[in-house]
Amino acid sequence: MSTIEVTNLSKSYGDVTALDDVSFTIPDGEFVVVLGQSGAGKSTLLRCLNGITRPTSGSITIDDANVVGPRNDVAMIFQQHYILGQMSAYSNALTGALGRTSFLGSLLGLYDGDDKKEALRALETVGLLDEANQRAGKMSGGQQQRVGIARALVQNPNLLLADEPVASLDPASAETVMRYIRDAADERDLTTIASLHQVNIAREFGERFLGMKDGQVVFDGYREDFNVDVIDRIYGDIETEAIREERADGPPANDAVATSGARSHEY
Numbered sequence: 001m002s003t004i005e006v007t008n009l010s011k012s013y014g015d016v017t018a019l020d021d022v023s024f025t026i027p028d029g030e031f032v033v034v035l036g037q038s039g040a041g042k043s044t045l046l047r048c049l050n051g052i053t054r055p056t057s058g059s060i061t062i063d064d065a066n067v068v069g070p071r072n073d074v075a076m077i078f079q080q081h082y083i084l085g086q087m088s089a090y091s092n093a094l095t096g097a098l099g100r101t102s103f104l105g106s107l108l109g110l111y112d113g114d115d116k117k118e119a120l121r122a123l124e125t126v127g128l129l130d131e132a133n134q135r136a137g138k139m140s141g142g143q144q145q146r147v148g149i150a151r152a153l154v155q156n157p158n159l160l161l162a163d164e165p166v167a168s169l170d171p172a173s174a175e176t177v178m179r180y181i182r183d184a185a186d187e188r189d190l191t192t193i194a195s196l197h198q199v200n201i202a203r204e205f206g207e208r209f210l211g212m213k214d215g216q217v218v219f220d221g222y223r224e225d226f227n228v229d230v231i232d233r234i235y236g237d238i239e240t241e242a243i244r245e246e247r248a249d250g251p252p253a254n255d256a257v258a259t260s261g262a263r264s265h266e267y
Ligand SMILES: Nc1ncnc2c1ncn2[C@@H]1O[C@H](COP(=O)(O)OP(=O)(O)OP(=O)(O)O)[C@@H](O)[C@H]1O
Pocket: 013, 016, 017, 018, 036, 037, 038, 039, 040, 041, 042, 043, 044, 045
């Protein structure tokens, strides 16, 4: 778990401003969901937090240490899980320990005993202990993503980043995978920042929400304030038209977000 401080963060790619003066603080152990239309800057923000993209200006600190490049204590889950299909779920999870294993050791599969225990614990966390020896390439997309989560957990991170971790999954698998990410974060008191497209899933699993538009944070708040007007601010009128129509028919605003958001934002 870690405290994150982002101060006046900007990132430009030539003429394109991907991040525009973004500032926020995330206390230890919080589960934050980043939302926004395609191109809003979500991935750029996560990549800056991960140290793989250098900001144009501004700063990020994790527990008071400046982020100047990739760190072993920051793990990332991607939309494409980059699982090695020929290897077992267990061997894939173990690769999360590569950062603390010598090159020769990793080639020979000589991982530390504690790392092996950690890999089994992580597979248990994502409900795949019984499938530990199964070839990852034969698993479903959702299971492979859970192997990716296990690998991230074996890294023993203080900060977990997830860049649209369920975007390529069907709605049922997306729910399952998000449930495992949330449970893993809660179990380990792990500060987590996940970007999501689906508003209904965001609402179900998020604790705090950062809404982005054109590289800026246009909403920063908690569940009780995450209502239709906020969705409007983040996504614009067209996307929320269906939600508003449904609200006019009767359901309370927050319920309308929880249900209609799914139809508006699942793609
Ligand atoms: N490597 C890059 N080179 C040039 N422009 C980039 C690069 N990466 C991102 N951008 C631009 O920066 C802006 C923000 O992109 P980013 O990928 O962060 O948005 P996003 O909210 O994650 O979008 P999506 O949901 O589609 O992944 C976009 O206009 C995008 O085209």
